Amino acid sequence: MKALLKLTNVTKRFGGLVAVDNVSFCIEEGEVVGLIGPNGAGKTTLLNVISGVYHPDSGTVEFNGKDITRMPPEEICRLGIARTYQIPQPFPDMTALNNVAVAVLYGKKRRNMSLADAELEASYFLEFVGLFSKRNTLARDLTLYELRMLELARALATSPRLLLIDEAMAGLNPAESLRAIKMIKTAQEHFGLTILWIEHVMKIIMNSAERIIVLHYGRKIAEGPPKMIAEDKKVIEAYLGERYA
């Protein structure tokens, strides 16, 4: 079966620093893949390369058979890749409804959709994540959990096939984290998404992901099901140091 997302020897340098070093992997349709690694391993940079914010220095990124290495972010979004951000980046001076409406209108080429229809669809997405009551609040006045849900709603509104999630749990208390995980799971089932999920909280990612990729100093050091990763010597060494390996 053709892979949905395929990275081949992707390398990204910033001056002398190699952020992503020769990383290759595949993601099949319908998978939930976790991406973990110590701080500074290059996870967010990898996400930026996939979504088109950075262009890799070498290597290719293929989505659904199409080479998206040098495409601008707008086109990549329209092909079906959406992302959320580690620190939520809404449009601060716009209401939550408008935030999602932008994504509805521009995320994909829509037929027969006017602004009023877009607002209707946006409110559907807001209700899906549970933010319908806050639809007329300016995005700068929302709490952290609501901002993360807004990011999720905005990403879902672009009708993606692949969703890139960047540390959705950072800053949430345990109750909110549980709700967020449930929301992501529901979204994945409901919309048939493939998810590439960067996460720091081990418990969550070990439970949610089917397959995990581990990065360390930009290089992929392990890949496999959660149980195997938890016992992999290289992974333990990367996180805890040689003594514990």
Add this chain to the structure above:
Amino acid sequence: MVSLEFRRDRIVFRYGDQKYEWVIEPRYWRNPVIGALVLMVLPFLVYQYPNILTMITTANIYAAIAIMLSLQTIGTARLNFGPQFYVGIGGYTAALLNLYFGLNSALTLIVTILVSLLFAFLISPIVLIARGLYFALITLILPLIFLEITFVYGDIFRGESGLSGIAPLLNLGSVSWNYLAYYFLSLAMMLIYLLVVDKTMRSRYGLAMAAINDNEDVARTVGVNVNKYKILSYVIPSVGMGVAGWFIAHTFRTFAGITYLSLDFMVKILLMIIIGGRASIYGSIVGGYFVAFLEEGLRTLGPINYVVFPLTLILCVYMLPEGLWGLYHKRHYRDYYPKLRVRRR
């Protein structure tokens, strides 16, 4: 295919596979329509005083320029510090074509639009390349360089004294009829600009421009074609300002670089936006009228008015933080109130 439907509360226009709806909101349009009616009746009360008639004609022209500048500011996410550049281009194109080639006002309008389009497209890459500060600087210098050219090639442009004797827009016989006609034409221009800009800002394009204004990179990730919107919202208001320049040239029948390309004029336009309330559209109209009235009113003071005018404007900026429009219109929570940042990125 193209189709137009009239539903109970909206007009639906379909073109191919795109659908545009105009929801008719009587409450929103009530005040603007009343304002427009007042403005239409106004000249009949004051037509005995040709000074006042020219003053409100000028006010309409200023307001039209300010409205277009508001659209350009929000659309390009930057503040253009040289709006008078396109006014100058439009005015000089009209004036030169008329004086040296004898084209009448309709033909000069077409050529003005084309020339403004050309210049706007040539300069538009700056919107994409120049970061906020650099954009402000370059747009600041452009009209000054144009002004220098008009001085340097004084025999053609006559920068200091201005070209005069340009054919009027239309000639209805008596002078007072002319003035009335000019006023109504300027009012029509301003109202058309107002309608176009208002509908744009409250449509999906306004949504895209607001997104670009707030966070450009995220807007890109959500699929908004940022480059296209920035260039379009630079070019179209520039053409609008060029047409305003054409109007000035044909209405006042003189056009001088020193008046319309200098820093004085730039400050006037920017102040219309600031005094009128931060880049709001109706506020620009109020700002335009205020500046025009102030200018005319101070003229009675004699040459000292050049000093008092900036001073008054400084006072206004200090004492009216929300601008004049803010006195009337309490901002709804939901409205989009952009932060005009010059030092962006």
Add this chain to the structure above:
Amino acid sequence: MLELLQSIIVYSFVFGSIYLLVSLGFSLICGILRIFHLGYGLSFVMAIYLTWMFMTELKLGVTLSIILMILVQFAVGMLIHWGIFQRYLEEEEKLLTLSLLAYLVFAHFANYRYPITAGVHLPTTIMYGALSIGVTTISYQMFIAAITAIFVTLVFVFIFLKTKLGLIMRAVSQNLRGSMLMGVNVGLTYWYAIILSTIPPIICTLTIAPFWSVDPFMGESMLSIAILIAILGGLGNLKGSIVASYAIGFIHSVVSFVYTSRFMGLVALIVTLIMLLVKPEGLCGAEKLW
């Protein structure tokens, strides 16, 4: 051909040096306060017209007028900083328009009191006569203006590289938060920057008054030269300003001698625009003072 080259070199040197002073204050404010002082022309116009006013109205001597003018300029600079910059740091459109308005108020006032016909001139010629370098002849005053400009620039460079104040200013220009965390009194630094930035224009105008055409609106041309130099050299970068001043001086000279002096400004602008397309940070990099 050789004479042409000689003239170009001599005039590039003279005007490049003068432009040093023109751009120094602007780059300083741009680099440290990160604001465009669109009212920068104010310093130039005030230097001439205040001195003239003190000389003719208050009948003070030349030296006393100059000293008084310097004090008044310091006060006005501080007033602008307190009233405009500090108040409207967040609302930049107001900040820029207000500083421009401040310049316009004074320029129009000077025009009202002393129009072009009033024959304003400052007796600041230090040496009369002309100097011949090869085939070109420049007045001694031009030469002295250039040397003074270089000297003042060297003093400024010394201040910025070797003194504690300069170190603090460089730190503030590179990382505001970091400096504040280190205990730098940022407000005081800003005051010093404002005061320092009014000095080059004053010296510049005083030395070039004898041979430069003085009119109430000269601030505008000075401002556009300063802006072009700032863009070309890198916003707020002193080293860039020095290099760019001579570059622009060279461009002006070449255009004047090879073609016609009417196109000086236009060619400089085009070169700057090309620079902006090719290397947006300018010749020496932006966002840092040195």
